[in-house]
Amino acid sequence: MKLECKGISKAYGKKQALAPLELTFTEGIYGLLGPNGAGKTTLMHLLVGLLAPDSGEILADGMEIGKLGATYRAKLGFLPQEPGFYPGFTGEEILRYFAKLKGIHQPQKKIATLLELVNLTDDRKKKVGQYSGGMKRRLGIATALLGDPALLILDEPTAGLDPKERMRFRNIIGQIGFGKIVILATHIVSDVECISDHCILLKEGHCIGADTADALKENIRGKVWNTPSDETEAERYVMEHACANLIKSDTTLMIRSVSDAPPFPHSVAAEPNLEDVYLYYFNQSGRDGESP
Amino acid sequence: MSLLWDEWRKITQHGKAMLILSVAMIAQIVLPRLLPDLTELPYSDTLYRKFTAEYGGAYSAEISENINTHLQEIQTICAEYGSVQQAYLAGTLTLEQFKTATDAYGIAQAELSTMQYLSEKCAYLDGAEDFAKSIFYDTNIKRFLDDIGYPFLLVLALLCVIVPIFDREYRYGIHHLILATPYGHIPIALCKMMAAFFLAFGASLLFSGIQGVIYLIQVGAENLLQPLSNLMDYPGYGQTTVLHFYLTDALYKACCLGCGCLAVCIVTMLCRETTISLFFAAAVLMLPALSVDLFPQTLGRYLFCGMGLTEPYPANCNMRLLFVILLLKAAAYTIIGIRLWCRKR
Structure with a gap:
């Protein structure tokens, strides 16, 4: 069909x-x-x-x-x-x-x-x-x-x-x-x-x-960034940029963001996933429904 | 057929529809009986029963003569009583004679209105068209037929049951699922409208049936096969018997109500909101019946008041024309209903 x-x-x-x-x-x-x-x-x-x-x-x-x-x-x-x-x-x-x-x-x-x-x-x-x-x-x-x-x-x-x-x-x-x-x-x-x-x-x-x-995902390769951060920096970044996810682990806080340029000098390019695609195209948090 | 059965199950399973209808029917029958009967008869019912038994039977010139002779005697007694009084005061009558005359006068006074009514009935029968004329006790039949009015409570209950047939689908959002199926367009709309029609038709017939059975239990089947035209208030029905008239009237009302409920389905599909649907559906179903007097003996009566008259069908009602109009209306409502159900926005 x-x-x-x-x-x-x-x-x-x-x-x-x-x-x-x-x-x-x-x-x-x-x-x-x-x-x-x-x-x-x-x-x-x-x-x-x-x-x-x-x-x-x-x-x-x-x-x-x-x-x-x-x-x-x-x-x-x-x-x-x-x-x-x-x-x-x-x-x-x-x-x-x-x-x-x-x-x-x-x-x-x-x-x-x-x-x-x-x-x-x-x-x-x-x-x-x-x-x-x-x-x-x-x-x-x-x-x-x-x-x-x-x-x-x-x-x-x-x-x-x-x-x-x-x-x-x-x-x-x-x-x-x-x-x-x-x-x-x-x-x-x-x-x-x-x-x-x-x-x-x-x-x-x-x-x-x-x-x-x-x-x-390939379209946004090189636009997804992981940035190790502390709470203050993460909070400020999230306030300024809607397009960001925070990933918490026991000891560290990671800002995952999507942008054409790295948001911080120490940001590392990451493997894009579909959520990043969503964030990139819709410029908003992908967690407005349910968490994936 | 299977889809129609499912529609019926939806009606009966949801909203306690049968309970609503049963309560309405019982209330419609019981409540009017609790009200005091304010109708005044122009005669004494006891005497009327006595005289119809005395003079009853197939109407003939002899019966008419007997009744009129009796009336004349009564009128004479009443007319002469003044002079009897004068004679007694003048001493030309004994107390015994005066007592006898006074007793006769009292009886004559009591019988006068009833005999006058019977005499009027004879005059009516003499002038009426040709049918099997007869004198019989008919007060109970008249009262029964006079009580046949617009069954408001039943109509209101029907609205509560009919409106959800389509409204339920919109309320639950299930219409999208139904409309996405091969049989979800014309067949389902047709089944829903048929369910609405047959429910109203059946409820109305059942209600008339219950009323009839109650009458039979209370009064019996006596005189039901007499031509209705023998009743002075129902001229022009020819040889139509009381039973035939009642059955036709019940069928007529059931068809009108069924047709009206098809219009209710259309209103529901247009409104798509329960409260608004109920309001407009009530207006659609009741206003034509209430405005029946605006269309006396005209085509408008057939067209707009067919949804239920407030009184039994009139003698000059052309039943064939009425049923053809009802059929056309039902077909038009069904087509409009199907189009509304299937329409894309």
């Missing part, structure tokens, strides 16, 4: 949520990175067909998705940012309901596998109203995976999950991602770094970078 965004843009009133975008998705896992309000959810909703672009078109295998309609949606698995479920239904009933909506016949086996995959087998008979936030999210992931979709669009899939569940989710995506297009929007950099083949950086509705994680 091939998904192409040809000059799609979207505005809400006077606010331009998404500037004209040109993106092509082929099989692989894509991480959509950007701060809050960058246009990630708008792009996701456009790709799902919940929103109509103001300009441009989205093509799935060369056909406009609006014209494909149910055929396109049959290949689609979607997890919205805050999915809610009917509190009176059990987890299993929710999956059965969505299996019907996806036109899956005799879904029992598939549902059992998915419940096992998201670790909800023991809670399958429990009413969703009694589920925790993390359990609901896992149920959402199972819902998105119903029908083995060729295109998986996940909006903040790991928000609200504990580290163990996040690891499990990454493994799931790693397992099932082969031969599919998986697009996951998040501002948790480590999720993208662990599982994505490609990164798309969105800022204020503009795509400011789209490449493999390694290529993006």
Whole structure:
């Protein structure tokens, strides 16, 4: 499957949520990175067909998705940012309901596998109203995976999950991602770094970078600095430069910063990671969501 | 069908919908009975029962003559009582004779209004169109039919159950998940609207059924197969029997309410907010019924007041036209509802 965004843009009133975008998705896992309000959810909703672009078109295998309609949606698995479920239904009933909506016949086996995959087998008979936030999210992931979709669009899939569940989710995506297009929007950099083949950086509705994680890291090689420091110096530096992380160990304090020039004479160039890419492009702390 | 069943389960599992509807139905039936009956009959009900038994049966010239003769006798007694009094004062009547005349006058006075009513009924039947005319005790039927009004409590309860059908999806944010599935557009919208229609239709029919059963338990099935036109307040219904009229009225109201609830679905999709939806849905469902008098006997009555009349359907109501209009309205509401559900913003 091939998904192409040809000059799609979207505005809400006077606010331009998404500037004209040109993106092509082929099989692989894509991480959509950007701060809050960058246009990630708008792009996701456009790709799902919940929103109509103001300009441009989205093509799935060369056909406009609006014209494909149910055929396109049959290949689609979607997890919205805050999915809610009917509190009176059990987890299993929710999956059965969505299996019907996806036109899956005799879904029992598939549902059992998915419940096992998201670790909800023991809670399958429990009413969703009694589920925790993390359990609901896992149920959402199972819902998105119903029908083995060729295109998986996940909006903040790991928000609200504990580290163990996040690891499990990454493994799931790693397992099932082969031969599919998986697009996951998040501002948790480590999720993208662990599982994505490609990164798309969105800022204020503009795509400011789209490449493999390694290529993006390579772009900022020589711009990431580790500076051993004391507390006073670190505090002053952080006050003056938004783009900095402090790494504490038992005896030392290390300022990790991203800048074109070394911030201190004794700064040492460091191996860039995706968080540095995030810091470089978005010029802010990468810890506004959850710690990686 | 399976999706429709799921919609039904969503309605019944969430918000104790059935409890709300049951309480509303019970309250709608019980509360009016707790209010004092202020309706004054133009006759004595006891005497009316007695005379309808005496003169009852298939209406004929002989019955009419008997009633009118009886009335004339009463009127004569009443008219002559003044002179009887004068005669007694003048000493031309004995006390015994005066007592007998006074007793007769008292009886005549008591019977006068009832016999006048019966005589009016004879005149009405004489002038009425052709149907199986009959004299029978009909006060209970009249009272029962007069009490059929707009079931406000039931309508309010229905609003509380119908509004969440679409509102629930927006409130929980689950509509995005549904809309991203192959059957999440037209089929699901259709199922939701069908669920809304059948719920309102079923609730209204059930309510009418309960009312009917209570009547049967209290009064019995006597005279239900008599033509309704025998009742003076219901002229023009031809051979339509009381039972047929009630069943048609129940069906008519159920269709109107079902159609109205489709409009409620549209309001919910436009508002996407529970409180505002409830407010506007109540207006959409109730205002046409309350403004029924603005459209007397016109097409407007069919178009705008079809959502539930405050009284039984009128004799000149063209049922075919009404049901065609209801069908067209239901189809239009369904199409608009589907478009609203599937629309991209």
